[in-house]
Amino acid sequence: MPFGNTHNQLKLKYTADQEYPDLSKHNNHMSKVLTPVMYAHLRDKQTPSGFTLDDVIQTGVDNPGHPFIMTVGCVAGDEETYEVFKELLDPVIQDRHGGYKPTDKHKTDLNPDHLKGGDDLDPNYVLSSRVRTGRSIRGFCLPPHCSRGERRAIETLSNDALRSLSGDLKGKYYALKDMTDEEQQQLIDDHFLFDKPVSPLLLASGMGRDWPDGRGIWHNDNKTFLVWVNEEDHLRVISMQKGGNMKEVFNRFCTGLTKIETLFKQKGHSFMWNEHLGYVLTCPSNLGTGLRGGVHVKLPNLSKHDKFGEVLKRLRLQKRGTGGVDTAAVGGVFDISNADRLGFSEVELVQMVVDGVKLLVDMEKRLEKGQSIDGLMPAQK
Amino acid sequence: MASTFSRILSSKRSVGILSLIGAGSITTALFLNKEYVDAGSIVRRRYPASAEYPDLRKHNNCMASHLTPAIYGKLCGKSTPNGYTLDEAIQTGVDNPGHPFIKTVGMVAGDEESYEVFAELLDPVIKERHNGYDPQTMIHPTDLDASKIRSGQFDERYVLSSRVRTGRSIRGLSLPPACTRAERREVERVVVDALNGLQGELKGQYYSLTQMTDREQQQLIDDHFLFDKPVSPLLTCAGMARDWPDARGIWHNNEKTFLVWINEEDHTRVISMEKGGNMKRVFERFCMGLKEVERLIMEKGWEFMWNEKLGYILTCPSNLGTGLRAGVHVKLPRLSKDVRLAKILDNLRLQKRGTGGVDTAAVGSTFDISNLDRLGKSEVELVQTVVDGVNYLIECEKRLERGQDIRVPPPLTQFWEK
Numbered sequence: 001m002p003f004g005n006t007h008n009q010l011k012l013k014y015t016a017d018q019e020y021p022d023l024s025k026h027n028n029h030m031s032k033v034l035t036p037v038m039y040a041h042l043r044d045k046q047t048p049s050g051f052t053l054d055d056v057i058q059t060g061v062d063n064p065g066h067p068f069i070m071t072v073g074c075v076a077g078d079e080e081t082y083e084v085f086k087e088l089l090d091p092v093i094q095d096r097h098g099g100y101k102p103t104d105k106h107k108t109d110l111n112p113d114h115l116k117g118g119d120d121l122d123p124n125y126v127l128s129s130r131v132r133t134g135r136s137i138r139g140f141c142l143p144p145h146c147s148r149g150e151r152r153a154i155e156t157l158s159n160d161a162l163r164s165l166s167g168d169l170k171g172k173y174y175a176l177k178d179m180t181d182e183e184q185q186q187l188i189d190d191h192f193l194f195d196k197p198v199s200p201l202l203l204a205s206g207m208g209r210d211w212p213d214g215r216g217i218w219h220n221d222n223k224t225f226l227v228w229v230n231e232e233d234h235l236r237v238i239s240m241q242k243g244g245n246m247k248e249v250f251n252r253f254c255t256g257l258t259k260i261e262t263l264f265k266q267k268g269h270s271f272m273w274n275e276h277l278g279y280v281l282t283c284p285s286n287l288g289t290g291l292r293g294g295v296h297v298k299l300p301n302l303s304k305h306d307k308f309g310e311v312l313k314r315l316r317l318q319k320r321g322t323g324g325v326d327t328a329a330v331g332g333v334f335d336i337s338n339a340d341r342l343g344f345s346e347v348e349l350v351q352m353v354v355d356g357v358k359l360l361v362d363m364e365k366r367l368e369k370g371q372s373i374d375g376l377m378p379a380q381k
Numbered sequence: 382m383a384s385t386f387s388r389i390l391s392s393k394r395s396v397g398i399l400s401l402i403g404a405g406s407i408t409t410a411l412f413l414n415k416e417y418v419d420a421g422s423i424v425r426r427r428y429p430a431s432a433e434y435p436d437l438r439k440h441n442n443c444m445a446s447h448l449t450p451a452i453y454g455k456l457c458g459k460s461t462p463n464g465y466t467l468d469e470a471i472q473t474g475v476d477n478p479g480h481p482f483i484k485t486v487g488m489v490a491g492d493e494e495s496y497e498v499f500a501e502l503l504d505p506v507i508k509e510r511h512n513g514y515d516p517q518t519m520i521h522p523t524d525l526d527a528s529k530i531r532s533g534q535f536d537e538r539y540v541l542s543s544r545v546r547t548g549r550s551i552r553g554l555s556l557p558p559a560c561t562r563a564e565r566r567e568v569e570r571v572v573v574d575a576l577n578g579l580q581g582e583l584k585g586q587y588y589s590l591t592q593m594t595d596r597e598q599q600q601l602i603d604d605h606f607l608f609d610k611p612v613s614p615l616l617t618c619a620g621m622a623r624d625w626p627d628a629r630g631i632w633h634n635n636e637k638t639f640l641v642w643i644n645e646e647d648h649t650r651v652i653s654m655e656k657g658g659n660m661k662r663v664f665e666r667f668c669m670g671l672k673e674v675e676r677l678i679m680e681k682g683w684e685f686m687w688n689e690k691l692g693y694i695l696t697c698p699s700n701l702g703t704g705l706r707a708g709v710h711v712k713l714p715r716l717s718k719d720v721r722l723a724k725i726l727d728n729l730r731l732q733k734r735g736t737g738g739v740d741t742a743a744v745g746s747t748f749d750i751s752n753l754d755r756l757g758k759s760e761v762e763l764v765q766t767v768v769d770g771v772n773y774l775i776e777c778e779k780r781l782e783r784g785q786d787i788r789v790p791p792p793l794t795q796f797w798e799k
Contacts, residue, residue: 007464010555014563021562022591022627054561061624147468148435149428177436203617210475213436 008044008052016040019054021061028073029284030060033091047084051077051145056085059205072096072285075205077145079138079272079280093277093284097342106278106288109345112247112254118354121244125361126295127333130240131253131350133290134233134281136272137264142282143232144205151214151230158229161263162218169256171220173229176212192217194231207232207282224249225256233281233290235260244295246357250350278342288342293350295357296322300332301367302360307377311363314380315356316340336360352381430454433468435475442487443698444474447505461498465491465559470499473619486510486699489619491559493552493686493694507691507698511756512795514702521692521702524759525668533661533768539775540658540709541747545667545764547704548647548695550686551678556696557621557646565628568648575677576632576641583670585634590626606631608645621646621696638663639670647695647704660709660771664764692756702756707767710736713774714746715781721789725777728792729770730754750774757795766793 011019020039023031034057042053060073074092076082082089090102121129136142137157140150159173174183187193196211197203218227228236237260239253261271272280278288302308303319312319320335321328329335336357338349363373434453437445448471456467474487486506490496496503496516504516514521535543550556551571554564573587588597601607610625611617633640642650651674653667675685686694692702716722726733734749750771752763777787 007460007559010463011561011563014561018563018566019561021624058623062622147428147433149432152432153428177439204623208476208618209472210435213475 008046008050008054011054012044016043019043021057023061025064026060026073027065028060028063028071029092029095030057030073030088031065032095034088038087042085042087045084047078047080049078049080049141049145051081051084051141053085053088055145055206056081056088059201062204063201071201072283074284075144075282076142076280076284078141079136081142082277082280089284093287093342096285097288098340100343102276104343105275106342107345107348108273108278108289109347110254110257111347112251114347115247115250115350115354117358118247118250118350119245121246121295121354121357122361123243125298125364126244126357127298128240128242128296129244129246129249130238130295131246131249131291131293132236132238133253133257133292133346134279134286135235135237135257135260135290136280136282137234138270138272140234142234143207143230144282148210148213151210154234155214155216155229157264157267157269158227158235159216159218160267161260162227164263165220165256165259168222168252169220169225169259171218171225173216173218175216177215187217190219190223192219192223192226194228197232202232225252227260232283233286244357246293246295246350246354250293254346286341288340289344289346289349290341291346291349292337292341293353294335294337295353296333297336297357297360298331298333299336299360299364302364302373303329303332303334305363305367305373307373311360311378312336314378315359316352316381317356430457433457435471437475439478440474440487441479442474442477442485443506443509444471444487444502445479446509448502452502456499456501459498461492461494463492463494463555463559465495465555467499467502469559469620470495471502473615476618477615485615486697488698489558489696490556490694490698492555493550495556496691496694503698507701507756510699511702512754514757516690519757520689521756522759522762523687523692523703524761525671526761527661527665527668529761530661530664530764530768532772533659533664533764535658535660535709535711535768535771536775537658539713539778540711540771542654542656542710543658543660543663544652544654544709545660545664545705545707546650546652547667547671547706547760548650548693548700549671549674549704550648550694550696552684552686554648556648557644558619558696562624562627565624565644569628569630569643571678571681571683572641572643572649572674573630573632574681575674578677579634579670579673582636582666583634583639583673585632585639587630587632589628589630591629601631604633604637606633606637606640608642611646616646619696639666641674646697647700658709660707660764660768664707668760700755702754703758703760703763704755705760705763706751706755707764708749708751709767709771710747711750711771711774712745712747713778716774716778716787717746717748719777719781719787721787724789725774725787726750726770728790729773730766730793731770 016039017036020036046052055077056074059075065071072092094100137154140146140154162173165171174187197208202208215230224239224241226238237257239249239256241249279290281287281290316339317336318339322330322333322335338353340349359376359378363376366373430453434450460466469491471488473489479485488506507516508514551568554560554568576587588601611622616622629644631642638653638655640652651671653663653670655663693704695701695704730753731750732753736747736749752767754763773790780787
């Protein structure tokens with residue numbers, strides 16, 4: 001519910017040209033697509049819950065972007081946003097997701113048995129493995145738009161579902177606003193605690209409102225399965241552990257997600273999903289699988305090689321620093337994960353990570369011995 | 382276009398549910414409806430007010446002190462004719478619990494009508510912030526006759542600079558938390574048009590933030606005129622930074638003694654300033670400039686937001702009335718170390734800030750000293766208060782220099798005691 005935009009009627013007193021944002025210095029997907037004609041066409045529309053075009057684009061108007069990094073520049077306020085504002089979002093999705101067309105279908109595959117290998121990444125190089133995704137609860141508005149009542153309802157529902165998990169998934173919920181100092185310190189030490197968003201990309205879209213009301217963290221007793229409630233999405237689900245057994249991480253991920261989905265269904269709720277966009281999340285960049293599977297891996301030699309970027313590109317992988325997106329690598333340790341989200345299934349993406357990281361480690365070993373990696377160069381996936 | 386719009390509006394859905402939590406830990410199961418009213422206002426997913434009431438238990442701002450569940454329940458379904466809602470007005474106070482020592486206001490107005498539609502909350506907030514001023518029963522005096530100021534020339538061995546600022550809003554256009562891009566651009570157009578009509582010592586030039594050259598920008602930085610995109614969460618949470626820097630700009634006269642900010646925290650912030658201690662001249666220019674600008678916008682059929690209960694209407698309730706902060710940068714090396722300074726300032730109805738403005742610390746022993754009050758006293762009264770108070774502080778400093786003792790003055794009368 002970005003400020004002042006709920007009164008869309010007021011804007012209609014002015015012409016579309018008078019209201020059209022100045023995007024002349026902008027470099028994000030929204031600014032490349034939103035022409036004055038498109039703006040005029042979409043500006044009087046609203047989703048059933050009242051989310052408007054200006055609500056969708058506010059973050060992209062307020063954050064012109066970086067000349068080298070292309071941000072998305074728009075968000076969804078509810079599931080219907082992707083339908084009501086298709087004219088804008090289809091081309092944005094196409095640009096962001098490698099040419100994904102409005103007629104394309106997305107495959108969902110959360111069967112961990114389909115993953116080949118992945119249990120033998122060399123732990124001398126692969127320090128930790130992690131898979132994350134997001135889920136939205138159908139019928140509720142998304143973080144940019146939800147009211148306090150909706151957000152609290154999502155928290156309650158999520159808590160109810162997670163409380164029913166058992167076995168190695170059994171765990172506990174920590175509401176951000178009720179946390180004791182001790183609990184907070186423990187969560188910080190475990191690197192689990194998420195902080196109030198400071199990124200202007202998130203704040204400008206209204207996702208920081210009412211913080212920390214309705215927000216919390218759930219994790220299992222083993223600290224290998226973690227759920228964030230009401231941060232950037234309704235739910236962010238994370239499976240992680242030290243070492244290189246990605247297969248185990250992915251097993252737990254799929255099992256946990258499937259269980260959670262079942263528990264929600266028992267209470268009459270489903271996740272937002274359709275066969276064109278897969279799982280529906282707040283940011284168009286996370287559509288499809290919403291999956292980022294990755295490792296922290298030591299590649300001090302390979303990372304200095306001039307073909308490093310090209311290798312990653314061909315493997316459809318991306319690198320980040322170990323602090324996450326926008327951080328730099330420390331000590332030759334990189335976060336390597338899949339670059340894609342939509343148009344590939346979960347199994348396919350994790351397979352790419354598993355196969356790709358195996359190759360990267362082999363290359364690193366070669367370079368350590370002073371050997372060339374030319375013979376190992378992969379084809380473009 | 383129109384038919385798609387009304388089709389979306391006319392479909393009704395009801396959704397079963399849901400468990401909700403209020404501010405406490407009680408969970409209730411309730412039915413939930415998505416309702417649609419007529420095309421004028423969409424009513425979204427509706428929870429009872431108790432489920433929407435913000436958790437203010439850790440909050441310390443004026444809004445949190447006065448927003449009871451009952452008042453929330455009464456006002457949460459209302460909106461101003463422009464569509465501004467209570468939740469929007471209080472968002473900044475919900476998101477910024479406040480500081481244990483500083484009590485912020487915690488809410489803003491999105492338009493002139495906010496002060497009417499949400500009076501049940503705003504009146505007690507105004508009363509608390511402005512020393513008991515009651516908008517329902519009291520009248521605010523406006524007086525911009527600078528000739529009434531007495532002894533307005535300070536000793537320049539102590540006073541380094543003098544400044545008076547206020548804000549003005551253009552009636553009929555929404556305020557910065559709520560304005561659309563077109564409205565904001567209209568504010569810019571109307572005000573710049575008027576400023577371009579100023580003559581003589583007020584004649585000047587406008588620098589739009591979107592079109593400024595690098596050289597112009599550097600000059601404005603060097604003059605300490607350039608304002609930056611707001612970073613204070615108090616402002617950003619209220620939506621005042623949207624679409625930055627669209628329709629924002631700075632106008633100043635050639636002498637750089639009269640300056641107007643456009644579309645920063647208010648439609649306009651008007652500043653008169655100069656080096657040295659001639660507060661009377663600063664205030665004269667201030668009044669003349671304001672009156673000229675008002676005359677020029679009225680020629681085109683516009684006017685400032687003003688009424689006799691609240692004076693000049695601005696975004697933040699703390700700036701109602703005169704919106705006036707008159708102050709000096711003054712050197713008080715001995716007095717600054719005296720433990721009685723806080724009490725002296727308090728009794729003189731003055732406040733001290735660092736020379737970087739609000740929230741900065743004093744550098745050396747140079748302070749920014751200005752009036753505490755905004756509403757319930759006229760511009761002339763407030764500037765006279767600053768003149769008298771600063772003269773008293775300088776007297777204290779001189780006495781301390783000579784090894785003499787100083788006295789804490791008796792407190793000034795409040796407006797309702799006159």
